[in-house]
Amino acid sequence: MQKEDKLFLLLLQIHSDGDFYWKLKTFPEEKDEHGYRMDEVCIYLKNPTEGDIRKILFQIADEFAESFDGKEYYIDLKDKYVQEFKDEHNISRLLKYGEFYKEYGNQSLSVHFIPYVTKTIKIHNTNEIKEIGQFDVKYCNLL
Numbered sequence: 001m002q003k004e005d006k007l008f009l010l011l012l013q014i015h016s017d018g019d020f021y022w023k024l025k026t027f028p029e030e031k032d033e034h035g036y037r038m039d040e041v042c043i044y045l046k047n048p049t050e051g052d053i054r055k056i057l058f059q060i061a062d063e064f065a066e067s068f069d070g071k072e073y074y075i076d077l078k079d080k081y082v083q084e085f086k087d088e089h090n091i092s093r094l095l096k097y098g099e100f101y102k103e104y105g106n107q108s109l110s111v112h113f114i115p116y117v118t119k120t121i122k123i124h125n126t127n128e129i130k131e132i133g134q135f136d137v138k139y140c141n142l143l
Helices: 050-066 079-084 098-104
Strands: 007-015 040-046 093-096 108-115 132-134
Touching: 040 050
Parallel strands: none
Antiparallel strands: 007 040, 007 108, 040 132, 093 108
16 A cells, blocks of 8 residues: 655745735745736645755745845744644744834734645646645635
8 A cells, every 4th residue: 555645735925014025036926817916825745844844934934034135034933833733734933024024014924834635736846845846726726
C-alpha cells in the first residue's frame, strides 16, 4: 500500500489600511477575473517538513519587508508554532511593522496552513524550495 501524501494549502492574506502593494518575487501575485490584484496568495505544500515551513515563512517575511522599502520589521515565530501546524487545522502568524504601523496604520500578513484533500493538483515547482508550488485553481474554488 502506497503512503498517501499530506497536502496543505498555505494561504497568505494581506491586511492593510489603504492602497498597499506587496512586491512579490518568489510567490506570484494572484489577480481576480477583472485583472485586479488580490489580497490572497495560495501556495501548495506536499509533505512539508518543519524546515520547509520555516524557510517559507522567513522568505515571505523578507519579501513583505522589502515592500516597505527597507523599513525595519519583526517576525514573532516560535518553534512550537511550526510544530503545531501538523496537528491544528490552521495557524495564523501576524507580521507587524513598527514605524510603518505608527505612521500609516496596520499593515500585516496572516499565514494560514489548511489541510487540503484532493487527488489531482497541478503544481509549478520552484528551484529554491523543495516540493513547493502554486495552485493552478482559483482561491475561491479551494475553500
